[in-house]
Amino acid sequence: xxxxxxxxxxVAALSxxxxxxxxxxxxxxxxxxxxxxxxxxxxxxxxVVTHDSFYVDDALLASFEEExxxxxxLVAPGDAGALVNQLxxxxxxxxxxxxxxxxxxxxxxxxxxxxxAAYSPAAPAAADAASYAAPGAEDLLTAIDFSxxxxxxxxxxxxxxxxxxxxxxxxxxxxxxxxxNPATSSPGLAFMLATIAATDEDGWLSWWEAMRxxxxxxxASWSDTYYTDFSAPNYxxxxxxxxxxxxxxxxxxxxGEPTTAAMLDTCFRQVEYAGVLEGAExxxxxxxxxxxxxxxxxxxxxxxxxYVYPVSSSVEVPADWAEYAPLADTPTTLDPxxxxxxxxxxIDAWTATVLD
Amino acid sequence: xxxxxxxxxxxxxxxxxxxxxLGTFFLWPAATVLWRGLVGDDAGVGPGAGLAExxxxxxxxxTLRAIAxxxxxxxxxxxxxxxxxxxxxxxxSRFSWRGSRTVRALVTVPFVLPTIVVAAAxxxxxxxxxxxxxxxxxxxxxxxxxxxxxxxxxxxVRIVGGAWEAxxxxxxxxxxxxxxSRWRAFVHTTLPALRPAIASSAAVVFLFCSTSFxxxxxxxxxxxxxxxxxxxxxxxxxxxxxxxxxxxxxxVAFVGLALWxxxxxxxxxxxxxVATARRRGPRGRERWAVAAALLPTLALLALPIAALVERSLxxxxxxxxxxxxxxxxxxxxxxxxxxxxxxxxxxxxxxxxATAMATVVGLVTAQLLAARSRRAGVLESLVMLPLGVSAVVxxxxxLLTLNRAVLGVDLRGSWWLVPIAQAVVALPLMVRALVPAxxxxxxxxxxxxxxxxxxxxRTWWQVDARLLRAPAGAxxxxxxxxxxxxxxxxxxxxxxxxxxxxxxxxxxxxxPGLDNAGMAFAAAVLLAALTAAVMLLSxxxxxxxxxxx
Numbered sequence: 032x033x034x035x036x037x038x039x040x041x042v043a044a045l046s047x048x049x050x051x052x053x054x055x056x057x058x059x060x061x062x063x064x065x066x067x068x069x070x071x072x073x074x075x076x077x078x079v080v081t082h083d084s085f086y087v088d089d090a091l092l093a094s095f096e097e098e099x100x101x102x103x104x105l106v107a108p109g110d111a112g113a114l115v116n117q118l119x120x121x122x123x124x125x126x127x128x129x130x131x132x133x134x135x136x137x138x139x140x141x142x143x144x145x146x147x148a149a150y151s152p153a154a155p156a157a158a159d160a161a162s163y164a165a166p167g168a169e170d171l172l173t174a175i176d177f178s179x180x181x182x183x184x185x186x187x188x189x190x191x192x193x194x195x196x197x198x199x200x201x202x203x204x205x206x207x208x209x210x211x212n213p214a215t216s217s218p219g220l221a222f223m224l225a226t227i228a229a230t231d232e233d234g235w236l237s238w239w240e241a242m243r244x245x246x247x248x249x250x251a252s253w254s255d256t257y258y259t260d261f262s263a264p265n266y267x268x269x270x271x272x273x274x275x276x277x278x279x280x281x282x283x284x285x286x287g288e289p290t291t292a293a294m295l296d297t298c299f300r301q302v303e304y305a306g307v308l309e310g311a312e313x314x315x316x317x318x319x320x321x322x323x324x325x326x327x328x329x330x331x332x333x334x335x336x337x338y339v340y341p342v343s344s345s346v347e348v349p350a351d352w353a354e355y356a357p358l359a360d361t362p363t364t365l366d367p368x369x370x371x372x373x374x375x376x377x378i379d380a381w382t383a384t385v386l387d
Numbered sequence: 388x389x390x391x392x393x394x395x396x397x398x399x400x401x402x403x404x405x406x407x408x409l410g411t412f413f414l415w416p417a418a419t420v421l422w423r424g425l426v427g428d429d430a431g432v433g434p435g436a437g438l439a440e441x442x443x444x445x446x447x448x449x450t451l452r453a454i455a456x457x458x459x460x461x462x463x464x465x466x467x468x469x470x471x472x473x474x475x476x477x478x479x480s481r482f483s484w485r486g487s488r489t490v491r492a493l494v495t496v497p498f499v500l501p502t503i504v505v506a507a508a509x510x511x512x513x514x515x516x517x518x519x520x521x522x523x524x525x526x527x528x529x530x531x532x533x534x535x536x537x538x539x540x541x542x543x544v545r546i547v548g549g550a551w552e553a554x555x556x557x558x559x560x561x562x563x564x565x566x567x568s569r570w571r572a573f574v575h576t577t578l579p580a581l582r583p584a585i586a587s588s589a590a591v592v593f594l595f596c597s598t599s600f601x602x603x604x605x606x607x608x609x610x611x612x613x614x615x616x617x618x619x620x621x622x623x624x625x626x627x628x629x630x631x632x633x634x635x636x637x638x639v640a641f642v643g644l645a646l647w648x649x650x651x652x653x654x655x656x657x658x659x660x661v662a663t664a665r666r667r668g669p670r671g672r673e674r675w676a677v678a679a680a681l682l683p684t685l686a687l688l689a690l691p692i693a694a695l696v697e698r699s700l701x702x703x704x705x706x707x708x709x710x711x712x713x714x715x716x717x718x719x720x721x722x723x724x725x726x727x728x729x730x731x732x733x734x735x736x737x738x739x740x741a742t743a744m745a746t747v748v749g750l751v752t753a754q755l756l757a758a759r760s761r762r763a764g765v766l767e768s769l770v771m772l773p774l775g776v777s778a779v780v781x782x783x784x785x786l787l788t789l790n791r792a793v794l795g796v797d798l799r800g801s802w803w804l805v806p807i808a809q810a811v812v813a814l815p816l817m818v819r820a821l822v823p824a825x826x827x828x829x830x831x832x833x834x835x836x837x838x839x840x841x842x843x844x845r846t847w848w849q850v851d852a853r854l855l856r857a858p859a860g861a862x863x864x865x866x867x868x869x870x871x872x873x874x875x876x877x878x879x880x881x882x883x884x885x886x887x888x889x890x891x892x893x894x895x896x897x898x899p900g901l902d903n904a905g906m907a908f909a910a911a912v913l914l915a916a917l918t919a920a921v922m923l924l925s926x927x928x929x930x931x932x933x934x935x936x
Contacts, residue, residue, distance in 0.1 A: 109782075120787060124790050126790055254507070254897060255507065257899060
């Protein structure tokens, strides 16, 4: 229990001074942490609000803390879907200084509600990040990583190659596909958006209607679909086609042989952003965190730590990713503003078509 | 204890303990969510229009259907838990045999297992290729009811079994001597004496079932929608605080209804339990009766647990202990910042602190509720509320209220919120288990002690404390188990760098790979084993304490 915030800050500040005295100091001209806009080096504690899938290697975090003299506190009050809503509801007394994990399916809700403060990072990878930016919110959200949400299939069930997205409504695929509900699962929402982007605005519901006829299975969460339903040798469920990510197959390599693959014509590109929170107590430190997340060290660790692809083009992805987790050539995506305007309506229409 | 005017002041002074605790960590947060949803800024309109819209939410067919589904699922779950739990409570509280203690401990295990893992185990059982696949129950409401019974049968066994044990055999024996049949003696002497405990456990189970979340979503394949799942979706997906607040108020009405029915049913005063009946070995045909009473429950408990263990042993190309060995080292593929054993230590420490909090507040509250009065009724309802109100509302409320310094204490992001949230959840059960025992104490004992010159404290120590020791020991162990398994509220306040077993399991299950899934199931088995060990320990303590009385 922190008895008082000021006391903690004072202690943190003291330790910063000590650290600064015996290390190269926080002002060291290091590409990964020096923010030209910060007039004086920030001190104290910086609180990073994130989702419960966030993971950062201890050593990586420790070296950031040592370099900057900051103390990083992590709070993760729920899953990725809930994160934006919690930030909106706590806008008047923000949960922290900087957020990581807002994705393009919820980005506009966060920016419209004014929970983010403008900040444009200076790290070299910022140029790469810009190509993933949310239109209209380029100065509020910095892209950090991305992933492709795709159907995965059991290689043993389809020896002749990947089934095609357009064929899934055919009778021979009846009872083979398991997906997650877009109202309760973030990959489910992304996949629903993929079907909207892939077909025209009216066509998607008839696709889902045909899938319903074809006994598509709907579950509440990714782990139900993947761990319980997937027929891949590691799990032994009843469904050879399940909703997951393009990055999942490397984890299903058995004895050097892949057992699953992604259907690359069904992918929705999900981008995760970081941003400084409006009303942050330590905005300068928050900016340093955004810079750090674009640094080569942080970007290179992303595939192993969070199973996502780095936005930076100057870091390599692990060898098995290059081999077993190719990205979609032409992933679908939608304008975040349009997603935000239509999301609730689409989910209701989906529920009425597939479940009710 | 009919409180004299002088002791009224003492009553209110003591009532400050539960009121302050629940007020800060439950009522204020929950009320904040309701307020913002119904009349606050988030409404964007004046209070009048807000209420009209609230009514529209309530009257919508979607809401009414969710209410109806919740009511029948909870009723079916409660009925099932009583049908299985009462015979088991009889067998376990009246008889002892080699291994009966282990059975008593095992029966409590399901209650604390993380729902996500058990739901996965049940799904595997009901899947087309699963052991029970032939029943065609996959994604059906029946599957949900079975899982609800699996979780809650232990509540009935604990609460009713505790009261049954404290029941002096005298009256039932007298009836038998007077020529009553076994059944007649049971219906006319035992059953009325047990009625308060049965009603109490039924109310608890009903409330638990009505707020069940992960089970309903997972096993119902999101087709079955209850008040709780609707609240979750309104808050986390649609950001509609108004709808969530209206639904939360419906939950409060459910709590009121459950308490009202329960208090009507328990009007008969429990027999004064002074002596604890000794358990004995079953003789002759009793053996068959005991076996028949326990078998359905044990079968229902064994199947999913066996499925869980099977999954924890599954490795590439067969079975092995690899996932258990993996619990000792930091995960190779980084899903957790610490090895699972460290998360287990976090869980134990957190649960100990939560139990200490719940015990202090719970004992004081049970004492205050021992004598029935209007104010006791109000306090009892307040204490029960956390059982029936959505963890989403409480968790969100904690975020909204405690994310700034309160009276100079800043709990934001503090690790202390975890045991506090768990204690709030454990408290109602603690109180529920203690109150029937406290009420069963013959007031004449206290009067006798007072007549003999004992001070009020000495009376409490010599009479109440002594007689409450056995049920208190049992409910403390229960509170500990609940804290170990709590997830719904914990997830809002848990810290990513200090995972507990339940949050670690949920994180492991959010990553692909057989090793992550296997570790999640192995961690669940570890959680079950730890809980069973604590329960077994409490059974031992109980027996030694029982011998003293």
